[in-house]
Amino acid sequence: MTIDISAKVGTVELKSPVIAASGVWPYSEEFWSGEKLEGIGAVCTKAISLAPRRGNRGIRLWETAAGVLNSIGLQNIGVKKFIENYSKLVKNCPVPVIANVVMEAAADTQETLRILKDADGIAAAELNISCPNADGDGMAWGMSCISAAEATAAARKVWNRPLWVKMTPQTADPAAVARAVEAEGADALVCSNTWLGMAIDMASGKPVFDRVVAGLSGPAVFPLALRVVWQAAAAVKIPVVGCGGVRTASDCAGMMLAGASAVEAGSAFFADVNAGKTICDGLPPLIASYGKNRLSDIIGLAAK
Numbered sequence: 001m002t003i004d005i006s007a008k009v010g011t012v013e014l015k016s017p018v019i020a021a022s023g024v025w026p027y028s029e030e031f032w033s034g035e036k037l038e039g040i041g042a043v044c045t046k047a048i049s050l051a052p053r054r055g056n057r058g059i060r061l062w063e064t065a066a067g068v069l070n071s072i073g074l075q076n077i078g079v080k081k082f083i084e085n086y087s088k089l090v091k092n093c094p095v096p097v098i099a100n101v102v103m104e105a106a107a108d109t110q111e112t113l114r115i116l117k118d119a120d121g122i123a124a125a126e127l128n129i130s131c132p133n134a135d136g137d138g139m140a141w142g143m144s145c146i147s148a149a150e151a152t153a154a155a156r157k158v159w160n161r162p163l164w165v166k167m168t169p170q171t172a173d174p175a176a177v178a179r180a181v182e183a184e185g186a187d188a189l190v191c192s193n194t195w196l197g198m199a200i201d202m203a204s205g206k207p208v209f210d211r212v213v214a215g216l217s218g219p220a221v222f223p224l225a226l227r228v229v230w231q232a233a234a235a236v237k238i239p240v241v242g243c244g245g246v247r248t249a250s251d252c253a254g255m256m257l258a259g260a261s262a263v264e265a266g267s268a269f270f271a272d273v274n275a276g277k278t279i280c281d282g283l284p285p286l287i288a289s290y291g292k293n294r295l296s297d298i299i300g301l302a303a304k
């Protein structure tokens, strides 16, 4: 039996359900064409903001027992340089490219999106509402329904291509935030970004990171992210993309059984640069074990 592992997030069609999550896919010819893309359905860019950002000082990555803490701090060269330096990579990329856009002050993010409109080959914008609202209370935009809705509405006003909104898992009520984002016209939800954690350096007895807290990703967060996918998928009609700790075919299928239409994998690539292929190779027997011959047929099966 031939098993179809293609996926679809709204109108964005993917030959595999595995999307390289934002922040882990290097901007180099080697990664944006050819073999490295085997098993990869789409690539998310690193964060893009209006002005360049230097990122955080001090240690930026710290391995933990079951994942990694990062404090990169949205370092990027700004949208204009992004277009100058990478538009050829984006245009020639054989899989859809998703532009990960930092939610800043509304006018700044709108300007970023306006500039990105001129870039050929961007299949969707992924609005990162997990960063602090500098004009508001400093909490991440995605923490409350009101600010998440405000962010989505601001982006929707200027971006007429597919708009994915990347949620923070830290909110107390992901279902309510998911509904608020859907109501403002998002085309898909990505559930979710990293979880706040910290580490102590036992040699110095001090926090590892200059900012003390950092974002936890990797296998440790998989059950947490799965729960957010389950809650969001039950709350909205738009597609949900599962993200957090996905590294095996079972993780991918689990996310899809819980209601995801595709998955993003990030930290998995640190351990296995071919994680996309590894996941795809393991999917057909799993799909067949549910008596199905298409990956899309298992979406939400756990809730039925």
Ligand SMILES: Cc1cc2nc3c(=O)[nH]c(=O)nc-3n(C[C@H](O)[C@H](O)[C@H](O)COP(=O)(O)O)c2cc1C
Residues within 6 Å of the ligand: 021, 022, 023, 024, 046, 047, 068, 070, 072, 074, 100, 128, 166, 192, 193, 194, 216, 217, 218, 219, 221, 243, 244, 245, 246, 264, 265, 266, 267, 268
């Ligand atoms: C080094 C690193 C950099 C990241 N940079 C971004 C970023 O720029 N924008 C964003 O939305 N998420 C960023 N993330 C979060 C990932 O895209 C993903 O949501 C998170 O790591 C959870 O998935 P994982 O457990 O598969 O890694 C970053 C993660 C890591 C580890």
